Amino acid sequence: MTDELAARLADIDARIALAARASRRDRAEITRIVVTKFHPASLVEHLAALGVTDVGENRQQELSAKVDELREIPALRWHFIGQAQTNKARAVRQAASVVHSVDRARLADAFERAGLDGAGPLTPLEVLIQVNLTDDPGRGGAAPDEIERLAEHIIGGCGTLRLRGLMAVAPLDEDPAPAFARLHEYAARLRTVAPDATWISAGMTGDFAEAIAAGATHLRIGSAITGPRPQHG
Numbered sequence: 001m002t003d004e005l006a007a008r009l010a011d012i013d014a015r016i017a018l019a020a021r022a023s024r025r026d027r028a029e030i031t032r033i034v035v036t037k038f039h040p041a042s043l044v045e046h047l048a049a050l051g052v053t054d055v056g057e058n059r060q061q062e063l064s065a066k067v068d069e070l071r072e073i074p075a076l077r078w079h080f081i082g083q084a085q086t087n088k089a090r091a092v093r094q095a096a097s098v099v100h101s102v103d104r105a106r107l108a109d110a111f112e113r114a115g116l117d118g119a120g121p122l123t124p125l126e127v128l129i130q131v132n133l134t135d136d137p138g139r140g141g142a143a144p145d146e147i148e149r150l151a152e153h154i155i156g157g158c159g160t161l162r163l164r165g166l167m168a169v170a171p172l173d174e175d176p177a178p179a180f181a182r183l184h185e186y187a188a189r190l191r192t193v194a195p196d197a198t199w200i201s202a203g204m205t206g207d208f209a210e211a212i213a214a215g216a217t218h219l220r221i222g223s224a225i226t227g228p229r230p231q232h233g
């Protein structure tokens with residue numbers, strides 16, 4: 001089990017290095033987040049033993065439970081990558097160091113209130129604005145033309161949040177390369193109002209090479225490393 005995990009991790013890391021080289025990018029500026037959703041905390045423990053520091057979860061309850069169970073591994077940085085509801089903001093803030101999925105002012109405000117109430121560590125919560133790369137509002141994420149306004153809201157009104165960049169998921173019905181090229185443009189637009197917000201969170205098991213070519217700084221890779229996800233409802 002651990003041997004297979006180590007082999008898959010090494011294989012993905014080799015492919016990341018290859019894709020970075022092909023795009024003439026420095027591998028050191030790319031963070032590989034291992035998405036561990038639906039897998040038990042013991043898998044995260046194995047990953048940590050292999051040197052993994054950044055892990056991602058998309059559901060608050062599962063995130064909180066694993067953070068609790070793995071409290072004795074202080075090196076882990078937990079990334080929340082799922083749709084967040086305002087009434088879960090406090091619990092997410094308590095558990096995560098980074099939230100990739102802020103897509104509306106009300107949600108940013110909920111994380112801000114949780115911070116002012118003392119939820120989580122005293123350090124700012126690092127946040128990314130999730131952008132919707134499709135025309136379907138049901139897919140989650142802010143519309144591209146809302147990015148600057150939301151960024152200004154976070155910078156101007158949310159002192160316990162630190163805006164780091166943009167996050168997106170590639171559309172299901174489009175080649176990822178042009179979609180990630182749009183994301184790259186949106187990221188440049190964001191930097192006109194938030195010069196430090198340089199992160200681009202994009203790229204999953206099926207499209208991380210395309211994401212690296214389009215400038216992704218944070219990859220969210222699940223099944224290629226963890227193996228298939230256990231059955232879930």
Ligand SMILES: *Cc1c(COP(=O)(O)O)cnc(C)c1O
Pocket residue numbers: 035037058081082169203204205206220221222223224
């Ligand atoms: C599950 C998930 C991933 C990882 O997906 P894989 O295809 O297993 O690599 C990345 N990002 C988000 C938002 C996810 O929910």
